[in-house]
Amino acid sequence: MRVGVPAESRPAERRVAGLPETVTTLVGAGLTVDVQAGAGAHAHASDAAYRAAGANVVPDHPAGRCEVLVSVQPPTPEQAARLREGDITISFLQPAAEPELVEVLKANGVTSFSLDLLPRVTRAQSADALSSQALVAGYRAVIEATRRLPKFLPMFTTAAGTVPPAKVLVLGAGVAGLQAIATARRLGAVVEAYDVRAAAKEEVRSLGAKFLELGLETQGGVYAQAQSEEFLERQRELIAERVAASDVVITTAAVPGRTAPVLVTTDMLKAMAPGSVVVDLAAETGGNVAASQPGEDTWIGEVLVVGARNMPSTMPVHASRLYARNVANLLLMMTADGRVEPDLDDEVLAGCCLTHRGELRRELP
Ligand code: NAD
Secondary structure, three states: OEEEEOOOOOOOOOOOOOOHHHHHHHHHOOOEEEEEOOOOOOOOOOHHHHHHOOOEEEOOOOOOOOOEEEOOOOOOHHHHOOOOOOOEEEEOOOHHHOHHHHHHHHHOOOEEEEHHHOOOOHHHHHHOHHHHHHHHHHHHHHHHHHHHOOOOOOOEEEOOEEEOOOEEEEEOOOHHHHHHHHHHHHOOOEEEEEOOOOOHHHHHHHOOOEEOOOOOOOOEOOOEOOOOHHHHHHHHHHHHHHHHOOOEEEEOOOOOOOOOOOOEOHHHHHOOOOOOEEEEOOHHHOOOEOOOOOOOEEEEOOEEEEEOOOHHHHOHHHHHHHHHHHHHHHHHHOEEOOEEOOOOOOHHHHHHEEEEOOEEOOOOO
């Protein structure tokens, strides 16, 4: 069966869903792989490298000319309209934001898999693109903050005196937050963090950061649930002083399927020292920081608020490497003897299957 890897066509997307190494893997599993010319340009994977790995390099978007279409961003409704009954597509479909696309996939009888719906179970870990891309975002958030901070992160002891280390506060210690903590620690900052999940406490400490004990009763176990507005109000009161004392704040607190909670208000930003930097990784899902705008830097007085937009796309080489492996691993879970035939009784495949044989298999949030 034929797998197609397009050049991403949605604005500002620099990642790619297949790299030469995953082409080799898929060809080894008996599949044929078509890669659109230039698909790997931002990830520095040349057409020649794809050919050497066993792919056919094709001039156009492969939708309609392959049985399996794999991409980072979802196909456009026009591209999806070229998919045929029984074709398979894998991407971050973000179905709630793509009602028109979902209708086309359903109407055409496409079997679509959305990596943002993948169950977070052990067997699915090698395909967990939400985690791999969150790791990239968490790392990059620290780099973006550091680049804008008019200060050092590490402590320096010099003949001209000692410079103290920067103080970094990370709110939300999931995959992205933990990677932000680890990166800020490696750069020499003093780091503290808070998460509503009790399990995060040990993870934060194991990275050499301090866990903020707010003494709040939280809801939710492994995965965060939305906290009440009363809880959030109390949380903001309790962290205000830690925000004011920080040189850098990185917020990553998302709640799956819901608008992100506001953790940092404009008044809290105004209490920070001039030159401080706040990076809001949740800017695209409503924002943890009142003033943040996705893709924009906003000054609140002398404090800079960086609203993240598609952070993983700013690191296309490694973000693509991890994503392409996630996609190949998911594809291998449904491939035998060169045929891709998903077993929808399998909990991992069933969990992330959005449409199949004209049916919508998941309720949209
Ligand atoms: P996420 O992106 O959904 O959210 C980011 C973090 O924000 C979470 O840790 C969440 O608890 C936190 N948060 C939400 N509201 C908050 C608030 N008001 N204040 C402070 N923090 C708040 O989370 P994620 O990175 O996808 O990971 C969530 C959990 O899932 C983690 O425990 C992670 O280790 C786990 N996980 C498990 C697997 C697996 O395969 N078993 C895979 C990936 C992640």
